[in-house]
Amino acid sequence: MTTTARVATAAALVLALAACTTPPAEEKATRTFTGTRLTAVLSSPVDITLRWTGEERGAVGRVVEFATEAKGPYTVLQYVPPGQRTYHHPDLMPGTTFHYRLRPYCGPASQPAEVALPPGGLSERDQRNDHEWAPPRTTGGRVVRTHPVREAASAPTGLKATVKHANGIHFTWTDHAADEEAQLLEIRPAGSPAFRPAAVLGPGVDSFGLITLPDEKKASYRIRAIAYGEQSNAVRLKTGVRPTSSATPR
Missing domain, CATH: 2.60.40.10 (Immunoglobulins)
Structure with missing residues (x-):
């Protein structure tokens, strides 16, 4: 894809x-x-x-x-x-x-998180895994939605990236935007000049797992709260x- x-x-x-x-x-x-x-x-x-x-x-x-x-x-x-x-x-x-x-x-966007994935592709074990960590979720523990998107304080904070396997990353963060309509997970692969959207998430989501593409072995990621x-x-x-x-x- x-x-x-x-x-x-x-x-x-x-x-x-x-x-x-x-x-x-x-x-x-x-x-x-x-x-x-x-x-x-x-x-x-x-x-x-x-x-x-x-x-x-x-x-x-x-x-x-x-x-x-x-x-x-x-x-x-x-x-x-x-x-x-x-x-x-x-x-x-x-x-x-x-x-x-x-x-x-x-x-506004969060501070970026740098991720370097292991070489290679999915192992047989990874392919059998149901990736229960991947769907977007609102955990409640990392949602403090108190600031309008017009304020700099609405930027997500505490973005953490956990490598799950050679093609999978689990992200968590704290959501501060009270009136966001969506959130963008943005990526800048190594060597790329700018960030681009990698996934669109709903308001209040604070947990998401990304299955990466071949050119995303080493990349920077950030979360952006947005309104249209x-x-x-x-x-x-x-x-x-x-x-x-x-x-x-x-």
Whole structure:
């Protein structure tokens, strides 16, 4: 499973809409949305390319979402960094109308935790393990949800990473955000310039196990409490007929 697929699968559980009215800890205390303008074009009969302009000051990223009905439900395609201005949605169903929108998100992140996994893959014993430590949980012992996301004090603290096997890490932390709509587990693999979302978790969760990808043997992780901002305009585009191969059979 790719990082994008892993995040999109988890994000399907977190689809709330609400105002993100404040910046993350590293931003100034005041911010305003200047708005995002989204457009869509067919880059082939069954490929759609999204482009957008505008800025949401204080946002730490955007969520790209799509639906096949105007009223939804919308599905997360990807969490993208604030500097990204395009998204390519390939190999779509022919003759189908697709609807798209963007939502910014903001919120403060924890201090990172460094993890180095053992070499190799899962042993036979690991493969038989039911990974009972992995599902997201709210233990109650590490939840102190007293600060709005607009405050720096809402950043998660005490992030601890425990290596469970060559491809598994169990994370625990203390959640301080009173009005978060989701939490992001973010990863920066060794050699990568920036963090990216690895999993989307619900509000109040303080325990989660990640099954890593091959390029994640050595990485930094952090938890971010987030709230979503005002969505962009919605666009729709209908795909055409799938092109046939031009090759002539012998």
